[in-house]
Amino acid sequence: MSRAVLSMGSNQGDPRRLLSGAVHALGRQVRTVSSLYRTPPWGPVPQDDYLNVVVLVEDDHLDAHGWLRRAHELEQLAGRERAVRWGPRTLDVDVVAVQDHGHEVVLDDPELTLPHPRAAERAFVLVPWAEIDPTAELPGHGAIADLLDGLDTSAIDRVGHVH
């Protein structure tokens, strides 16, 4: 039994439709879906605001690399082209954290680093995650509620739900 926290973001094309398509494509693996949030672009590249959502997923068979493959499948479904690092995209799916049989998976591999190395600094990940799992911890970083205390969340707005 494996559980994962997936973060999805979109700021090109039709973000609501793309995020909805990705959540539906996960099918029976979906456990909980956060609200949709409009978030200012994180990182050095000037670009449009994003819509972000966090999804808790579960599967009897997948391991952590299986969740990464799933993330890449969803990005391909959305016509994602890999271009500028941290630049605009139709769909970005990050594997934030994985638990295997109740144990937190920690990996230090550039192909799959867990927990996601930049999640602790990303309000666009932590705000939606805290909505659906307020007592969650990010392994190595502590409670996500405490991490959020140190981040600016003032420009992050709830803008509805994935349909």
Ligand SMILES: Nc1ncnc2c1ncn2[C@@H]1O[C@H](COP(=O)(O)OP(=O)(O)OP(=O)(O)O)[C@@H](O)[C@H]1O
């Ligand atoms: N936890 C993870 N989740 C998703 N991708 C990861 C993770 N750890 C390592 N990677 C690797 O990072 C590569 C680049 O991912 P991507 O293009 O989505 O980066 P990015 O969204 O621009 O930046 P960031 O990783 O900071 O979100 C992926 O091909 C993947 O192999």
Ligand SMILES: Nc1nc2c(c(=O)[nH]1)N=C(CO)CN2
């Ligand atoms: N707010 C926000 N900013 C980002 C996002 C994202 O999903 N949301 N994804 C990025 C791709 O690396 C870069 N910056």
